Amino acid sequence: MALIRPRPAPDTELHHAVLQLRNDVEDLGGAIADLPDRFDTLNSSLADVRNALHLVERRSEEAELTAQDLAALVKRLNARVEWLERNIRLQSDVPEAELDALDRRELELAQVAEEGHLAKAGLLQAANRSSLEAAVSAHAAAVRQHSHHREAAIGASEVLADTHRDDPRHSAAVEEFELAVSGLDETRKRLRGLAAPALEAAELLAADEENQVAVADVIAEGERAWAALQVRLRARVADAVGGGALLPSWFTSVLGPMPAAQDTRAWMDVATSLLAYRATYAVTDPVIALGLPPVDGENPRRRAWYHQLRRQFDDLDRAALS
Template sequence: MSGYDSLGLGEEQGRRIDALKRSQDTFERSIDHALSSLQSKLSDVEGTVEHLEDRERSATRRFDTLEANLQEAKETAEARSDELEDAISAADAGLERLTTRVSALERHLRQAEGAVVVDLDSDRGGKLRGFGLAVEEGLAAEEALLSAHQRNVLQLRITHYQQARQALAGHRSTVRDAAAVLASTAAGDPRREKAEQAFTEAAAEAQKGQERIGRLAQSAQGAQAEQSADNARRAKSAAVIETGQRARTQLRVRLRSRLSDALTGTDLLPVWFTTALGPMAPPRRAEEWMETALEVLAYRVTYQVTDPVLALGSAPSASQAPHRAARFNELKRDLRDWG
């Protein structure tokens, strides 16, 4: 007798209980396997997290190190900047003291017996002034002409008008061709529908083009008149402009030679020159300095400025001599870099 019989259970019920036990054993083994797998994955995750935490701590240490290095570099740069500013201030102070000493030495030399001051304004026979006046006349003639930009604007107005006329001619040609097709074909002809569409569209565009031409015609006529007037002025003033350009070259060559001799010689420079430009050219901007000095010399010989202290003399009247006043103001701005 089986154990189940002793419990009062039948054979069928015993088999079912055995099957349930086997299912329970299988389920428990599956649970154990799943738990084991989960614990293994959890262990892997914990290892990954720990590795990431280690990397984060390492990155934090590197960041802290970089931040410290950056702060140190910043402090070093600021210290060097302060040192550089102090050095520049000291150099400026030294230069100012040197300039004062040079000025005092110059005054002493000027008072000494036999001291010679270079005459940069000398113009025997007025030849240099003649060159200068020719330059001024040429520049005035050039200023009376339209600039390249202004001429381009005028030409653009004329071009727009010409393009509008060409477009209108094209639309009218399309209208004529379409009308010819409509006049020579019967209803139902496959060419007729296309011709009707072309006629309608071209006729509308021609109407718009005609209205546009009406607006552009007056503008183009005015532009052509301005172009013609400018062309006439150019032809009339061509010789004056060319003479002025040659005179400018000759004037600058002579003044540069005179200034070079004065700078390399032993005689004293005029007070007006050293006051405005200093005793010599700065090493790094020598060419700019020379250009400004030449323009000042040209201004003085052209307008016969003889002021012993002021490089440009007194300010001219803008209403009576507008071009000279413009040059005066321009040179005055340039001299701010050197005086």
């Protein structure tokens, strides 16, 4: 027989509830009492964050002012160097390096190199050739797929002709024939869309292959001439800088009187390219390094080379300030 425990009296339950409520009230009171200390801690943390932000802002302003002062100092130094250089040119007997005084062989190399560059530029670029080859390949793949479906249709037709309708092979051949016909219709539509682009691409590729053969010698001679010209012009700049010669105004206006110690090779590369540009396009301006900018419709290679040199001048300036 199960033992039945008596239910607690209602007064006992109420007593426990009151005790629990009293404990909760005491805990709440303690938490409320701690709030001022917690607010003080939070305010202190916020004050630290504000101070850190003010410090960062002040340092940022100081860094900005330092950069502005440095830029202003560089401008003053540049102006001073230009003033000194101008007075040296007017008063000194130091001869100016004649970087533009190229001999006949160097001028010939420049023209042969330019002919090679222009011939190469007239050929299809790798990206264009790849796109054209993709068009031809897509058409060829569609042709192969069309042939496959046609052979499947012919094979199924032979089975249909040699078997009775009740023959399991006949039913399978019907299904195969229907699939082949569907494939033929699909590939036929694809071929209509791919045929014209593939034909045009094939003609362009064939013409480019003929051009490659026709200008192969010109490109090879141009590459050899360009390499030889680079060696000669680089040596010319190195001799002028190493000998302490007074460099032309058109040269120093964009490259300064000497290369930066940390990036001499890049400076020499740009200086050599500048001399090659002036030699190739007969630029003789005594002040403007690249002469007048190329106009629209002019030699695309010259325009690209001109803008490349302008970017390189800017890159060297930024590297010198960093």
